[in-house]
Amino acid sequence: MKKLYTLILCLGSFMFSYAQQVVKGNISDASGMPIAGVNVVEKGTTNGAISDFDGNFSISANGNSILVFSYVGYDSKEIAVNNRSTFNVTLDDGVSLDEVMLVGSRSPKRTAIDTAVPVDVINVADIASNTGKVEVNEILQYAAPSFNASKQSGSDGADHIVPASLRGLGPDQTLVLINGKRRHQSSLVNIFGTRGRGNSGTDLNAIPANAIKRIEVLRDGASAQYGSDAIAGVINIVLKDNTDGFTGGITYGAYSTAIGDGWEEATGETLSNVEGENRLDGKSKSWDGETVKIDANYGVSLNDAGGYMNFTTEFLSRQNTLRPGFSWRQGYGSAGVDGFNFMINSALPINDNTEIYAFGGRNYRDTDAYAFSRDSFANGDNRSVPSLYLTDLHLELPLTLPMFRFRLV
Known part of the structure; x- marks a missing residue:
């Protein structure tokens, strides 16, 4: 056993x-x-x-x-x-990854595989077609993290040239490049309570969205490559270089702002601060912010060596959005814009080491924006102090000049 x-x-x-x-x-x-x-x-x-x-x-x-x-x-x-x-x-390779080049890098051999920091590559055409955004600032605001370019109604010239920033820093601390070359800043100095007060940023909306092939955004480590101008980061705009003929598009949009019948009776208030067709009574005022954009792009080949010339034109008409209070003098909302943008991008290779390139544009923009107009004492809005103004003082100052005599009263 x-x-x-x-x-x-x-x-x-x-x-x-x-x-x-x-x-x-x-x-x-x-x-x-x-x-x-x-x-x-x-x-x-x-x-x-x-x-x-x-x-x-x-x-x-x-x-x-x-x-x-x-x-x-x-x-x-x-x-x-x-x-x-x-x-x-x-093991066999299962995914083939395309090599991504960082256009605008000061190192000609710098590629994505050698880069220790992320680079956002934004396809402008896809975002614009899927979201209805019509301006470059709006597209980046929608797609790029830490990018801020929201409109500020009534704040100095911010309705005309929207100050854009990265990582919450000043607009002039973001370096903007076009095809890797420095883009000039605007002449507007933001001085009236806007984001980036005292700064002069770059007007990204002056570049037609249809002229852009892609946008590259570099945040971390940008100043190490580009210096103190790029403390907030680098935005590199790569223009289209296609030569496959004509493309175009039409965009239309508007906001529905109908209040609805019975609002005045239910609240006892009357929104009669806008006259005529835009009267806010819930019946005749149903739409605002109507936007129409027409753009066209055309590219031609210059030679068999890869030379090209690409043209883009853009027309934009956007009406005001109306978000007022109960005083007819107070109107809050986005500005109305009528603008025309034109952009050209070209290059002509001479040999393997030489290329002649040129890009530039011209734009026109007319902006109709609300300011902070207000009643003197309406609704308890006492923003002026009458005691500071001497209403009974008369000043008489004679000035004597040869053959002339002035009297100021």
């Missing part, structure tokens, strides 16, 4: 050793380079291992099991153990 127990125990140990065995091997790519960090999992279980820096792995698995090898960027592979203790695995 004791011999029988010993035989059963030995058979059990042999069966267990047959069921579980250590499998080792090496994992490499198609070029023979080892791959570190590959997940090796026994299929159908939670038993797994990870390859080391040299691509070696070791896992205790069933002799009849299947091992699954997976890693980001490679096709997963399943291999049956078949009681083997050692075998090598080759």
